[in-house]
Amino acid sequence: MRYSRLFGRTSKTVPSDADSRNARLLVQAGYVDQLMSGVYTYLPLGLRSLNRIKQVVREEMEAIGGQEILMPALTPREPWATTGRWNDPGPEVMFRLKGRGDKDLVLGWTHEEIVTPLVKRFIRSYKDLPVAVYQVQDKFRNEPRAKSGLLRGREFSMKDLYSFHRNQEDLDEFYERAKTAYLNVYRRCGLDAIVTEASGGAFSEYSHEYQVLTENGEDIIYYCPKCQYAQNREISGYRAGDACPKCGEAMGEGKAIEVGNIFRLGTRFTDPFGVTYSDETGKQQPVVMGCYGIGPSRVMGAIVEIHSDDRGIIWPKQVAPYPVQLVLVPSKDGEEAVRLRETAEKLASGLAAVGLEPLYDDREDVRAGEKFADADLIGLPVRLVVSPKSLGAGGVEWKLRSGSDTEIVPIDAVPDRVSDFYNLT
Ligand SMILES: [Zn+2]
Known part of the structure; x- marks a missing residue:
């Protein structure tokens, strides 16, 4: 590609509205253009990097049996009402709009409400399980404060994978494989991610976040420098210097960026939609579920936060445009x-x-x-x-x-x- 022909150029001017290091560098280097707070256009260089990150994510999801689908971003009210999320978490996060005939619509900010009834149509017996489907799609969240460049957008790219299982053991087994696949994604993208226990597990004590240590992080985690055990401060009873519960080493405290999360959802979504299967004896059993999210655009922002210096970006090999x-x-x-x-x-x-x-x-x-x-x-x-x-x-x-x-x-x-x-x- 001839730079003289490339659409999008470097700029010496520091953008006045850049709210973070990644936004400043990506705008100045000609990767993205900000349309409004939390919403960006990807220029040719930026789109190439984003697509490389998505490719890494796709390869690792396929490696654990994930099959790619694409669900709509425009969704009706009914499934959100079925699970109770039409009112909770409420208008703060959901973009709601009106269609013709005063019909209530939601721009997808997550897709449990869409994927669960979809999968229900294809599950009859235990022989149809497990199922793991994922998509790579833009999502919409009406963030109260969209800041930090690509780290917290109102429209952002997301890979969301959903897995469906006949029992907890099967979910647990898949969950562990997903954990490893996620670490592979981050390693290939040049990020040293730490698996961090966090609250929010509806069906288990913890969910897991993937955190990358950096001074510009929004989260604070306690982590063991020896065995990498970590907890998010929001749920943690730990303090810096406490002994690691796994190996006894003194725990450190650090700022970090969350670059992904995984949840055991159990029957939180399959119950309201009545998703069951018939077991070997013909008895109906509930399907249990997990969900697994990585935001490729957020990963791109995190890469730039971490791999950059005073002069600009330093792309890891695999995701350079x-x-x-x-x-x-x-x-x-x-x-x-x-x-x-x-x-x-x-x-x-x-x-x-x-x-x-x-x-x-x-x-x-x-x-x-x-x-x-x-x-x-x-x-x-x-x-x-x-x-x-x-x-x-x-x-x-x-x-x-x-x-x-x-x-x-x-x-x-x-x-x-x-x-x-x-x-x-
Ligand atoms: Zn430890």
């Missing part, structure tokens, strides 16, 4: 300028040919220093520079965004080098 930023240093010497451009073009097409299309800063009218500042702000993991100096030294300058060392790599060796860096070979 492009693998490489290729910088052509312009020259005033006509002959040299042609040689530099030819080299950069050849390199760009060579990388694209092996599936590593770079973001190619081909601009002629921009100084080298400004291009380097843009590359740091955009934050792709690898920066390659084609300059008079690099050609004089026999190649291309290679630098990682996460480090400061540079080295010269022969031009023909670059595609292999980038493949190796991304473990593609």
Whole structure:
């Protein structure tokens, strides 16, 4: 992708309405555009990163047997009334609107009320269980204070998976697999998530949140640095320095961002909709349920909060919008300028040919220093520079965004080098 043609640009101006580090950097680097508080447009770079995160999530959900569906965001009042959630949690969170004929409608902020009657239509006997379905969809929550950029939006991307089981043991077994799958998602997205006990388990003592430690976090957790046992402060009787109940190590206290949560719902939703199955003896039994949420847009915000410095974003490999930023240093010497451009073009097409299309800063009218500042702000993991100096030294300058060392790599060796860096070979 030629930067000169890319829709969306970097900006030197710090956005006046940016309410957090992730919003400031993502807006300045040309990833997103704020429409209003808590609502963002994803520009091409931002959409590529978001889609990469969604892809990681999809792969891990498929790996535990999740099947993707897509439910509507526009929903009728009736199922919410059935479970009692039309009035509770109330108007604070739900976007309610009126359809034709004065019909009450809700914009989906979660989907238990939609998925439960849906699954009911396909379950007859124990042979139809377990079922695990998920979707990746925008959700709507009328947050009282939409702030923190992508961390707390009024419209935001969500992966919600729902599992249905014949008994508690089967739910527990799936729940443990989901726990591991979630940790895989975060690890692949460059986040070191801590499984944290939290309140809100309607059917069990705790639900589990995935928390990432950072100074900019909204939550406070107590965690064991040795065995990673953790609890959210909202439910916790612990204090910093208390002995870990699992291993005895002194517990630490830290600010954290919640990047996902999982719940054992039991029959909280299957009871009101009358979801049952017939067991081996023909007797009707209640179906028990779990739900599992990850917000890809929130994960993207958390990544930027954690993987960034004064100069910009530092994308983890798996979720960067492009693998490489290729910088052509312009020259005033006509002959040299042609040689530099030819080299950069050849390199760009060579990388694209092996599936590593770079973001190619081909601009002629921009100084080298400004291009380097843009590359740091955009934050792709690898920066390659084609300059008079690099050609004089026999190649291309290679630098990682996460480090400061540079080295010269022969031009023909670059595609292999980038493949190796991304473990593609
Ligand atoms: Zn411990």
